Amino acid sequence: MSNTANRIGIAVLVVALVASCAMLAVGFGRDRTVAGTAVAGSGSVTKPNQPDGGGVDPKFVHGTDDGPIDRLAATVITDVQDFWRDTFPQVFGSPWQDIDGGFYSVDTADPDAEAPPCTDKPSDVEGNAFYCPTADIVAWDRAALLPVLKERFGDVAIMVVFSHEIGHAVQRRSGLTLEKQQADPQKYPTILIESMADCYAGSFVRWVSDGHAPHLQISKEQLDSAMESLIVFRDPVGTSQTDEGAHGDAFDRVSAFQDGFTGGPKLCSQMTVANHKFTQTAFLRESDQATGGNMPFNDLVTQMAPNLDAYFGAVVGQLGKQWPKPTVKPSDNTPACGDAQGPVAFCPSTDEIDVDATDELRGLHTSIGDYATGTLLASRYGLATLSAAGKPTNGEQAQHQVLCLAGSYTGALLDTPGQFTLSPGDLDEAVQVLLEVDYAGRDDTGKAMATGFDRIDAFRTGVLQGVGSCQVT
Structure with a gap:
């Protein structure tokens, strides 16, 4: 994800070398x-x-x-x-x-x-x-x-x-x-x-x-x-x-x-290039490639919030509901509504999204890449969307929906790039953070799907099928 000056990309490659399959193998x-x-x-x-x-x-x-x-x-x-x-x-x-x-x-x-x-x-x-x-x-x-x-x-x-x-x-x-x-x-x-x-x-x-x-x-x-x-x-x-x-x-x-x-x-x-969506992209600028496209942690949180607000505000508006714009509050303390949701939490009583900017979240940002942070932020905006729509914010359905909504936002950036868009590696980072920790899939009580396999499946439903697949109606 990026604005016109910055692109988010993966920071640490698990794979070290380019693959080259032989023509006959x-x-x-x-x-x-x-x-x-x-x-x-x-x-x-x-x-x-x-x-x-x-x-x-x-x-x-x-x-x-x-x-x-x-x-x-x-x-x-x-x-x-x-x-x-x-x-x-x-x-x-x-x-x-x-x-x-x-x-x-x-x-x-x-x-x-x-x-x-x-x-x-x-x-x-x-x-x-x-x-x-x-x-x-x-x-x-x-x-x-x-x-x-x-x-x-x-x-x-x-x-x-x-x-x-x-x-x-x-x-x-x-x-x-x-x-x-x-x-x-x-x-x-x-x-x-x-x-x-x-x-x-x-x-x-x-x-x-x-x-x-x-x-x-x-x-x-x-x-x-x-x-x-x-x-x-x-x-x-x-x-x-x-x-x-x-x-x-x-x-x-x-x-x-x-x-x-x-x-x-x-x-x-029956897979073809016409009916199967590929997300892999090349770097468009040498400057992005040189840096991996990563934005610093504080810049990401500050610059991503307005884009998230615009997307999810539109989703809630289409449901005929009012969007109480959440306030994003980075801090070095446990979120005001507790730590059950992890280092990024939506607090429905105050319409705040608290970002615990201490070692754990910054560690994910550095070791995986900055769209690891972006995925967690998007999922908390998804939880805020459920709250604004009058839907349950806990339980198995909510756990699926917050991931699907985060995926739908990600897919929208992929499909209609504008001032903010995805960079090469962003979706890799999303996959990794969904496998490694369950934060993005937690409901407001801190419960989440048990496996990364299921978390990725819910997220990719949103990416590939859009917000309508998240069943927030």
């Missing part, structure tokens, strides 16, 4: 370093007490060391293909064809390891997992990718990786071939191809969540870990969505995944 993590902090629910996804000892024997994997990483990979691959054997005929009207080129585990730390098809040497796989359509194979780095993902995010990260890669195999089998993509790159840009694979991954994870997988299971809490692992592989801030190797920003990736989770594989198969 569609990769999940090529040329990216994996960083981040493990989140709650990052344990095992393998069902206990199985006859096979808690996983599938990786004997069908080329180059396997028969270790726990490849056993987990083999287990996920087995269930993903089971999912598509059941689902592919329903979606595409023809039988699923198992991946016949094989699966390749590569120890990239071993100079004598055998290079898999579509590569020249083992180091070509380093830090990556990919599907190669010309050979119909899936290959992965078992030394420097999968163990790191497992350590930071749990087994669920491995589930996301392989369901994404086999999603590319689904594309090939459904007729979306590499030749078709190359013949019409505007119709089939890389960001669309990658979003479809993220969507297919989400549909598989939903199948697991519903208890249909033979070997795998996933808890609600582990969905947050899935989201964390997915956004590690977002594009660096400022990447254009038209770039040849674009995979999407954090919002694009989690949005596609949640589309698959909630809408199923048929919806994924």
Whole structure:
């Protein structure tokens, strides 16, 4: 978000390097370093007490060391293909064809390891997992990718990786071939191809969540870990969505995944550049790129408040209600109405939005980016909107609505940029703060949705569908 002189952007990149997928291999993590902090629910996804000892024997994997990483990979691959054997005929009207080129585990730390098809040497796989359509194979780095993902995010990260890669195999089998993509790159840009694979991954994870997988299971809490692992592989801030190797920003990736989770594989198969909204944007000015577009904390609060007031005042006016313009009061103390809502709080008795400008909020502003602060502010204006509209300001519906309203404001900035608009990285920051803390989703009693997955889903509903989807009528 910005005025004509300042743009908000992400401050700290989780991803250190730009990804560049080889022309013949569609990769999940090529040329990216994996960083981040493990989140709650990052344990095992393998069902206990199985006859096979808690996983599938990786004997069908080329180059396997028969270790726990490849056993987990083999287990996920087995269930993903089971999912598509059941689902592919329903979606595409023809039988699923198992991946016949094989699966390749590569120890990239071993100079004598055998290079898999579509590569020249083992180091070509380093830090990556990919599907190669010309050979119909899936290959992965078992030394420097999968163990790191497992350590930071749990087994669920491995589930996301392989369901994404086999999603590319689904594309090939459904007729979306590499030749078709190359013949019409505007119709089939890389960001669309990658979003479809993220969507297919989400549909598989939903199948697991519903208890249909033979070997795998996933808890609600582990969905947050899935989201964390997915956004590690977002594009660096400022990447254009038209770039040849674009995979999407954090919002694009989690949005596609949640589309698959909630809408199923048929919806994924129907994604096009016309019906799917991408939010990734490039920097327009060198000065913004040099600073990451970040505004100082105090400037953000001061300059964002009038824009929030204008947007939400209009929303309340359309409902036929009076908008009691809230007063934004930065302070170094606990908000006057208590700390239940977190460091930004709407106080209905005084129509104040108190901003506790002490270490915690400033820490989020610095470590995530300034639209982390912006998201919290927008959500409190959302709570003020519910109050002005005479709607409940506590309970599950209110918790959903404040996030949806914050999303609708964000989406309006994205759709109709004016004096204030979104900058590259803003939506990444929103996704991160929604995953890390529940402040933006709290009602006036301090209660909120338990998972980041649900908080992001409510927020993106507002972003993509507008204020009408928030049901404040």
